[in-house]
Amino acid sequence: MIWLETIANGILLGGLYALIGLGLGFAFGVMRVVNVAQGDFIVAAAFIGLYLYPWTPLHPILVIVPVALIAFGIGILLQRVLINRVLGHDQIPQILLTFGLAIVLRNGMVSWFGANSQSINVGNMRFWGFDFLGMRLGVLPVLVLVIAIMLFAALRFWLNTSRMGRIIRATADDHQVVQLLGVNYRNVYAIAMGIALALSAVAGVLLAMRGSFTPYSGADRLLIAFEVVVIGGLGSFWGMFIGGIVLGVTQLVALKLDPAGGLMYGHIVFFIILILSPKGLSSILTIKAFRK
Amino acid sequence: MSLLKVDELDVFYGDFHAVRGVSLKVDEAQTVAIIGANGAGKSTLLQAITGLNMQKRGAVTFDGKDIGRMRADLIARNGVTMVPEGRRLFGSLSVEDNLLVGGSSGRKGPWTLEAVYRLFPRLGELRKMQSSTLSGGQQQMVALGRALMTNPRLLLCDEISLGLAPKIIGDIYRCFDAIRESGVSIVIIEQNVAQACNASQHVYCLLEGRISLEGDPRKLAMDDITAAYFGTEQHA
Ligand SMILES: Nc1ncnc2c1ncn2[C@@H]1O[C@H](COP(=O)(O)OP(=O)(O)OP(=O)(O)O)[C@@H](O)[C@H]1O
Ligand SMILES: [Mg+2]
Numbered sequence: 001m002i003w004l005e006t007i008a009n010g011i012l013l014g015g016l017y018a019l020i021g022l023g024l025g026f027a028f029g030v031m032r033v034v035n036v037a038q039g040d041f042i043v044a045a046a047f048i049g050l051y052l053y054p055w056t057p058l059h060p061i062l063v064i065v066p067v068a069l070i071a072f073g074i075g076i077l078l079q080r081v082l083i084n085r086v087l088g089h090d091q092i093p094q095i096l097l098t099f100g101l102a103i104v105l106r107n108g109m110v111s112w113f114g115a116n117s118q119s120i121n122v123g124n125m126r127f128w129g130f131d132f133l134g135m136r137l138g139v140l141p142v143l144v145l146v147i148a149i150m151l152f153a154a155l156r157f158w159l160n161t162s163r164m165g166r167i168i169r170a171t172a173d174d175h176q177v178v179q180l181l182g183v184n185y186r187n188v189y190a191i192a193m194g195i196a197l198a199l200s201a202v203a204g205v206l207l208a209m210r211g212s213f214t215p216y217s218g219a220d221r222l223l224i225a226f227e228v229v230v231i232g233g234l235g236s237f238w239g240m241f242i243g244g245i246v247l248g249v250t251q252l253v254a255l256k257l258d259p260a261g262g263l264m265y266g267h268i269v270f271f272i273i274l275i276l277s278p279k280g281l282s283s284i285l286t287i288k289a290f291r292k
Numbered sequence: 293m294s295l296l297k298v299d300e301l302d303v304f305y306g307d308f309h310a311v312r313g314v315s316l317k318v319d320e321a322q323t324v325a326i327i328g329a330n331g332a333g334k335s336t337l338l339q340a341i342t343g344l345n346m347q348k349r350g351a352v353t354f355d356g357k358d359i360g361r362m363r364a365d366l367i368a369r370n371g372v373t374m375v376p377e378g379r380r381l382f383g384s385l386s387v388e389d390n391l392l393v394g395g396s397s398g399r400k401g402p403w404t405l406e407a408v409y410r411l412f413p414r415l416g417e418l419r420k421m422q423s424s425t426l427s428g429g430q431q432q433m434v435a436l437g438r439a440l441m442t443n444p445r446l447l448l449c450d451e452i453s454l455g456l457a458p459k460i461i462g463d464i465y466r467c468f469d470a471i472r473e474s475g476v477s478i479v480i481i482e483q484n485v486a487q488a489c490n491a492s493q494h495v496y497c498l499l500e501g502r503i504s505l506e507g508d509p510r511k512l513a514m515d516d517i518t519a520a521y522f523g524t525e526q527h528a
Contacts, residue, residue, distance in 0.1 A: 163392075163396065166385070166389050166392060166393060166396075167393060167396055169382065169384060169385055169389070170382040170385060170389070170390075170393040172384075173382040173383055173384055173385065174380055174382060176344055176364075176376075176380075177376055177380045177382070178365075178393065179342075179343070179344065179363075179364035179365045179368065180342055180344070180364065180368050180373050180374050180376065180439070180442075181368055181373065181393055181394045181396065181397055181438065181439075181441075181442050182365050182366075182368040182369040182373075182396065182397030182398065182399070182442055183365055183393070183396060183397075184363070184365040185365070
């Protein structure tokens, strides 16, 4: 039973990991942009959440809404002012650019907020739990998983059914041809980056509610995001979700077996999957590609 | 006045001078053909006109407006669109979604989903299919329909018959009459000289980036066209 509970908790954590990967994977899927600063944006969002949640009405967890909106705006600005200028066949410039951005962001946060460990306090909810099939599960982790699933499903639904979603999918397929049809792909990219950062921001705030963070947490977050995206198969939508679950379960099971192991076993599983199936799990499971 | 006027256009790929001093014009409701061998610079010329290639020098005027430095999406919104070489459908999108993206340009006109399905009834039956699963001919119809959905005044078609069966080529070319009647001027690029001459009122032959011959296809001698096409004789 204790193992079942561990696996269940791994799935709950994995949903959050999937959400961390979604922003990175979405930006890559639409624009072929690898945002190396994604991890630090996630941490920055957590800091914004830290300062906003005391003012959030009803319940602290709702702070994800204003933080997501702010991150959306920052994403649009980031794409317009910086990344759109370095787009081209060569991907090195945008990687260097976002890498530089990551360093600036991290050091900025250290000097502003200090290096102390912080956490967003959701009050008593942190200790609430319930019994399910003989397992004891936390309310907050379950809520976080539900939010993650809802965001995955909502994004998929919006992409498939809305006018803008259709233009985003078309732009992801061929950003030159959309111009022949009157679409300014740079605007589409800006919106896509806004969405990517908003999703990451939600992940960052939820992570800060479940655990703690410091200005240096960005590198870990980015690594998780990378692993989720690669395990899922680059750009594969629900593949990413499964990637997150695989990582989450591996981490908690390994932690039970070897409490000193930390994230190492997750990385090992990632490595094994990468060797066995370089295109990610989705190529084995033949999950529908992200760009449906 | 000509709808499109290109004056002394040069286009480059880095140091490579792909289109050299090309001048041409297209009149209202006219069909113009551009022919030339592989690598002559036909696609490069169209990409420069549509704004996809910005490494260019010279003047491009559309409907009296200078579009030489305009962004590609704005050129499209002004009424110039292209069926690109190799079709380049949005492969992950359904047939209908491909067409609807074409309809997002915001230009009003006769071309709607219904009008495209009337022109290509087969597409109506296939509307929910993912476009990458279609046959070559069906894909070409989607590409053409998608371009029409922008309600263009000038439609550029880059080798739409490439790799298609003769019957399908015939079907597609017959549709040009309906398209022209809706008031659209057409530029076709073809490697098939006979096809191009049949369908057009004026033909330009491109050779190594230069115009080697132009004129009314009914008045040009086949020998002259062949010579201009392959560069076997010196033409000014
Ligand atoms: N992206 C590119 N970079 C460098 N050179 C290019 C590029 N695209 C085309 N070229 C060169 O420019 C010249 C003209 O090419 P273009 O594609 O315009 O010819 P084309 O007449 O359309 O030929 P085809 O009938 O094969 O389509 C060719 O010599 C080609 O090699
Ligand atoms: Mg060509």
